[in-house]
Amino acid sequence: MKKTSIFKPWVPNWAIQVVLVICMLHTMALLGLYTSNISYAASYFDIEPEDLQFSMSLTYGTFLATILIESRLFKYFPPRNYLITIYLLSAVLFVTSAYTNDFVVFAFLRILEGILMALPWIPLRILMLSRTKSPNATIIVFSITYGALLAASPFIVNIAVWLLDTHDWKYMTFGSAIFQIMVASLIWLTFTPNRFHRKIPLYKVDWTSFVLLTIAILTGVYVLNYGEKLYWFQSTNIVFCAITSLIFSALFIIRQMTYRRSCFDMRVFSYRNLRLSLLLFIVFYISRATLTICHTTMSKVWQWEPLRVAHVQYLNLLGVFIGMAIAGIMMVQKLPTKLILILGFLTMAIYHWWFTFLFLPDVALSQMWIPYMLQGVGVGVLFVPLVLNTVSAVPAYLAPFAGAIGVAGRFWGTNIGFCLVQNFQVYFNNKHRYIFLEKLLPENPTTTExxxxxxxxxxxxxxxxxPAATLAMKKVNAGVQTQSFLLGNMELFTVWGYGLFLVALYIAFNKHLRFSFNLLKNKYFS
Known part of the structure; x- marks a missing residue:
């Protein structure tokens, strides 16, 4: 059976590729809807911002666990029925979440959304690769798929801000549900009932490993998200979740090493380049976490309107596309991946250092747009090369497991980055706040003046x-908090900048690293 037979013969190849790209936007909707406007979504559910971050981690964590078994599900069902079912179920979840105000129910829905987000992701990428007739098909397809993923947040945040000015929050979820139905209709119109793979029975799916890994991941991210707020191991919840995560992680690893039909091959960790790629992915995503600080500064310190903050994010998105174009050209020219990674991490370091001088009480757009765009350029340069280097670091038969390692790096890097930023901000802010308060003693003539x-x-x-005296003290305290916030961010960005610079130096001068790959010789890509 030919793989192209899953598409109707009257549909031209370019239309098939457009449909597949539109199908991938499903992930943007699931991942970006509730993180597009954190303040509004948190107030809607009457929760704290870290609760919303935790809900996103639930989605992404379930996504990570699901990709280990999704290939078995995709091979069991015909692609048309498989994809239509996923998109219709996603529409139902969106509508259900519109009428949900309880955070526990909402968190459960986010877990289900993570499963539905993972199931079509890799199959759609495989279908795009099968329809792209180019020597550089892998670079093109990976750039499109991950470009869409990176574009999710700025694209949806602009829709959210515009929509919330004129409509209720529920209309966001209704619009997302309608989009899922439209995608399902496109699939029904362009796909045939034929199969893409030989049918494999579902009884061989390693559901036990899926459950073990899901529990390990979700309890682990609880520790990272709520550790600072609950004073870490002084909280019984944190202790319980940390122990649970360690136990279930150990059980998962033991099962993979002993079970004959496990869902993950632990031999991938025997390859040095893969271990290093995982570490770089984590460092990369930790460095991305500081972008949230920029947006917080825009809204809380510079007093920019939400619509202006949303529009500014297009500059960062433009930087991402520029960075991806630069990385794509360098890969097509077969330049060493080492050079691409050094360029990307140095760009991220420059962004952090440059932005250190912009944490002021008031900053114009003309002063900050270049470093803000540089962050996007650095992300664009690094993302696809890191993905491809991770997958190509192992033999072709282990490449799918290496791909899962890349997702794990992104997932844990995001959560570790959130945790580190949260803790460093508290530390640096308190440090500077105490310094200010020591100088603002009542007996100090300057304070009195x-x-x-x-x-x-x-x-x-x-x-x-x-009342004037009370208001004066409130204004002084607000000034102290603002200055502590700005000075703390300056220190944090300085530390992050030096860290990224050291990573670039490590890549440049370590003679044992082998960052080079030939996509055309890798059987997984061909």
Whole structure:
């Protein structure tokens, strides 16, 4: 049976590729809907921002566990029935979440969304590769798929901000559900009922490993997301989840090493380049976590409107596309991957150092757009080369497991980055706040002069002395908090910048590293 037979003969190849790209936008909707406007979504569910971050981790964590078994499911069902079912179920979940105000129910729905997000991701990429007739098909397809993934947040945040100005939050979920139905209709219109693979019975699926890994992941991300808030191991919840994660992780590893038909081959870790690629992925995603600080500064310190913050993110998205184009050209020219990675990490380091000087009480767009775009360029340069280097670091028969390692690196890097940023911000902010408070003692003449000046300004506005004094102290405290926030971010970005610079130096001068791959010689890609 020919693989092309799953598409109807009257559909031209370019239309098939367009349909497949549209199908991949399903992941954008599932991943970006509730993280596009964290403040609004958190208020809607009456939760804290870290709760929403945790819900995103639930989705991504379930995605990671599901990709280990999705190939078996895809090989059992015909692609048309398989994909249509996924998109219709996604539509049902979106509509259900529109009428959900309870966070526990919402978290459960996010877990289900992670499963539905993972099931079509790799099959759609395989179908795109089968329809792209080019020597550089792998670079093109991977750039498109991961470009769409990186574009999810800025694209949806602009839709969200525009929609929330005129409509209720529920319309976001309704629109996403309608999109899923439209995608299902396109699949029904262009696909045939034929199979893409030989049918493999489902009784060989390693469901036990899936459950073990899911529990290990979800309890692990609970520790990373809530550790700082619950004072780490002073909390019984943190201790319980940490122990549970370690136990189930050990059980998962033991099963993979002893079970004949396990869902993951542990031999991938015997390859040095793969271990290094995993480490670089984690470092890369930790460095990406600081972008949230930029957006927080725009809204809380610079007092930019939500619509302006949303529009500015297009600059970062443009940088991502520029970076991907640069990386694509370098890969097509068969330049060493080592050079691409050094360029990417140095670009990320420059962004952090440059932005260190922009943590001021007021900054114009003309001052910050270049380093802000540089962050996108660095992300674009690094993403696809890191993915391809991870997959090609092992023999072809282990490549699917190496792909899962790449997803694991992105997942844990995101959560470790959130955890580190959260803890470093608290540490640096408190450090500078205590320094300010030591200098702002009542007996300090400078403090008295500042408070009196502010109090006098309120009196001139018509306030009585007592309310004016209270407002003056509140303004001083707010100023201390703002300055502590800015100075803390300056230190954090400086540390991150030096860390990324050291990573680039390590890649450049370590003679034992072999960052080079030939996609055309790798049987997995061909």
């Amino acid at each position: 500042i408070v009196n000046t502010i109090q006098e300004s309120f009196v001139q506005k018509g306030y009585d002395l007592a």
